[in-house]
Amino acid sequence: MKERYDVIVVGAGPAGSIAAKTAAEKGLDVLLIEKRQEIGAPVRCAEGVSKEFLRKHVEIDKRWVCADVNGSRVYAPDGTKVEMAEKLSGKEVGFVLERKIFDRALAELAAKAGAEVRVRTRATGLVLEDGFVKGIRLMHLGKEYEVRADIIIGADGVESKVGRWAGIDTSLKPADIETCVQYLVAGVDIDQECCEFYLGNEIAPGGYVWVFPKGEGKANVGIGILGSKGGKFKPRPVDYLNKFVEKHFPEGKIVEMVFGGVPVSGNIEKFTANGLMLIGDAARQADPITGGGILNGMDAGKMAGEAAYKAISAGDVSEEKLEELYEKRWKTGIGKKIDTNLIVKNCFVSLSDEDLNSLAHSVEDVKFESMRLLDLLYALFKANRKLLWELHVLFKDIAVEAAKNRL
Incomplete structure (x- = not known):
């Protein structure tokens, strides 16, 4: 293991592998580490993803598709x-994926792009100097290392320690x-x-x-x-x-x-620091309604990889620069949808079984094939305004979006 890299990515799940792949494709020297001995195991999700969104990132390989659902x-x-x-x-x-194969394939893509991949390598702490993250302390096969980097990307899941070490509040x-x-x-x-x-x-x-x-x-x-x-x-x-x-x-x-x-907390307040970015579940970027996080994590990984390249090229890896290149981009795009879904989640978890039955009955005759998600939410709201009154803050946006979709 070298003493220095441009970027070190902690965690070889979908978010981390896409971040490493993206940064390596830009010509950066990248180290991708995974604490477990086998990438993709144990599986910790339902393994479902949208075909359309997945194709944005990778070419579909039938080896890691178990079921094609419609x-x-x-x-x-x-x-x-x-x-x-x-x-x-x-x-x-x-x-429906076979995550054990899928995650490994993404790590292989990162390696083919030029990233160095190390399994059984655990992050034990950050190297902090003058308010900046300057590197990371690692344990690999019983040996300790201190490895320097311009940027650390934390993709170490819901139990993330990387963010806490950098002073970011990731509590749940x-x-x-x-x-x-x-x-x-x-x-x-x-x-x-x-x-x-x-x-x-x-x-x-x-x-x-x-x-x-x-x-x-x-x-x-x-x-x-x-x-x-x-x-x-x-x-x-x-x-x-x-x-x-x-x-x-x-x-x-x-x-x-x-x-x-x-x-399922929605966007946390900060997920950047001087020399550091958080992505995926480490940044709480899962959908608050469904808990799904594979594709959001991959989107965040791509953004973080691109931001790392631009920041290093500009010689500025400060929190302000990473916030500009990554955090603001996320929060004005996918992050807005997550904020909306958090409002919906908080409304629905308060409903009784009788309320849920009433909602289902109100849309039994709706033709869903011709609708989009916001259209469905709008239809539910119109039929159950008293029941779903907490959603009234979204009413204007939903109405406008639904009208656009019908044009």
Whole structure:
């Protein structure tokens, strides 16, 4: 391992690998590190992504696509089914990936672009001098290293330490995080071309259960529960999931199990510092409604890689420069959508099962194939103004956007 690089990326998930790839393609000397011995494992998400958004970043390789889905079904607590076409289903519906292969492929793309990739390499601290991040302390195969760099990019997930070491407040309240459990279940008879979502406070308080096909009679069956909905004397997420699996897939066989946390807090106040940027779950860039973060992380990784090149080329890696090149770009684009979705999330998690049933009944006859997400939200608001009054702050924007979409 060299003593100096232009950029060091901490974390080889989709966000980190795209950041490393982008920076290396620009000609920067890049080190990408991953604390685990195997990139992509353990899997800690439902593995669903939008085909359209994924194609923005990579050429699709069938080796890491388990299922090609064309829509989704959302079930209200009383069983009312709302069917949505793929384009309306959001960034989490389209392809169901094999993340173990997908993440490794992205790291390989970063390596082909010129980045040096090191696994079993853990960040243990930052090198701070005169208010700037000047490098990082690493542990690799039992040996300690101090490696210098112009810019550190933290892509170390929801439990990120890199941001905290730089003085960035990445703390999460219980209402800001979903506690998740997922099983890979074999021997299930499901529609392999559709993702399913189940809502209800008796099913998944403040969250939902998902069923994503994985091909060959397998499915990812998982649950996310809002931290503020749990408690010492309440069932655990795994208890809710076991109850769901026993009811819906009594003959299914659980062959894998993963646990994790997903940030649903919306944009944090800062995710840049002198010589440092945070991306992906480390920057809390997941969708507050769905918890999906793969594509947002990849978008952020690309922005951060480009910002690193421009800042280093200008000889200015200050917080002000990185904020200008990366943070403001994010917050005026994707960040605005995240702010909107946070308002929607906070409204919906307060609804009772009767409220959710009422919403589902109000759109049973809507033709979703011809609608977009904002059109759906607008239709729900019009039919349930009293119930969804908290969304009135979005009313003008939704109405204007919906009108544009109909033109």
